[in-house]
Amino acid sequence: MSEAPQIALSIIVPCYKVEKYLPRCLDSLVSQTLENIEIICINDGSPDRCIDILRDYERDYPEKVIVIDKNNEGVWKGRWDGIKIARGEYIGFLDSDDYALPTFSESLYTAAKANSADIAVCGFDRVELETGKRLSREMTSERKPFSIDGDPGRLVELNGAPWNKCFRADALKSMYDLNNPPTVLDDLAFHLLAYQQMHGKVIFVPESLVRYMVRSDSIINTVRKEQVASIFSAFLEIKKIYESSRPELISALDAIAFLHLGVSLVFRLSCSAHAKVSQEVSRMTQYLDNNFPSWRKSPYINFSYASSRGGALVKIYIVQMLYKAHLLPAFLAIYRFMIYRLHVDIKW
Structure with a gap:
């Protein structure tokens, strides 16, 4: 019996109160041009129909979609739950109300693998959810790769969201966890813990491969x-x-x-x-x-x-x-x- 192909990329998708947008997100992931991926979906105690939608995709794509159904503990704990079971050489993320272009996985993984990189970063569009209007296109300028050990100051250039990146899996699996993760800026805290485990290269893919959806009434998010x-x-x-x-x-x-x-x-x-x-x-x-x-x-x-x-x-x-x-x-x-x-x- 031949062995199953190695998983190149695990994509972790936390889900909570997104039944309206979840099918579009999952459709974009099961249609990726990179075949050997797994999509780990965490139903974080969502009170709507998220779990039913996830089970449908798990049934239709049993070789790709994995569902974790759990009590609500927040996105921080959900990501860690996904990382623990991820089998990919690299790990990526996508928010469940966003979606990815078909070459998202292939472009990030190929760039990371070819350069033996710890992180690959792609561009993205910020899109108004209600109208579909593009608000901005970011991280698409040509940038030279850099070494975290050699030029750590350039980490400042990276946006603080994990959903336009893939990370070397063994680094994420060995990350420190926080006793009290922050209620906001949790994405940035996650990145800082990842950087602490990494010594190698950061590579850029100057293409917009993610559509990050923004509600028109929440372009500015205040902090209490x-x-x-x-x-x-x-x-x-x-x-x-x-x-x-x-x-x-x-x-x-x-x-x-x-x-x-x-x-x-x-x-x-x-x-x-x-x-x-x-x-x-x-x-x-x-x-x-x-x-x-x-x-x-x-x-x-x-x-x-x-x-x-x-x-x-x-x-x-x-x-x-x-x-x-x-x-x-x-x-x-x-x-x-x-x-x-x-x-x-x-x-x-």
Whole structure:
């Protein structure tokens, strides 16, 4: 009897209250041009018809679709459940209200495999769910590959979502878990734990292969003050993991913390009608100074580094200068005006 072909890529799909969109997502995955994939679907205690839809696809595609039916524990735990049983050489993800183009799996896996990469990253479109209008196309510019050990500052370039990437499976299976994962920015925390296990190459596929669906009333997602404590706690836990196991990546971690906490998180806090932006900036600055202090003199946020690499690193350098000059509240006010009034969104 011949052995079954090795699974090239496992794709993990957490599912919760998405019965309206789930068939489109699953249709896009069972139609992938890469044959030897498995699709691990986690029904996270969804109260709608998700489990019935998943069972139908499991019956129709028994060699591809695997269903985990479990009580609701959230997307963080669901991803870990999927990773544990994944058999692929690489592991990818897709949100259950999004969908992938037919060559999504093949393009990512082929690029990762050909370059012995730890991570392969593709581009994506942000699409308005109700109208189908494309809001932006991102991560499609030509980018040189880099080594995590050789140039960790370039990790700042990567968007914080796992659904446009594939990761080396043995790295994900050996990741640390968090005692208290954050209630928001959980995708970023997941990435940071993955980077901690990786030493090799990051490769880019400059094609838009994922359609990330955005509800028109949630283009701006605010963060409640009570959620910030869980973010702070989780990032301190991650910092301790890096200090004990990958101290050479601390400067990169501090730069990532500045971008995603000092800029992105403060921006989301500023979108609340009751936000006191100057106070939020002051609180975040104190947190960064106490716990991620190299952000002020980071080797990865300076003119020389940014000018030699371009793109997102130039934007981060500029906003760091604004931050140090105490001009971030004014910058965020302009940024909100551009998004709300002019419908122009600058991605960092």
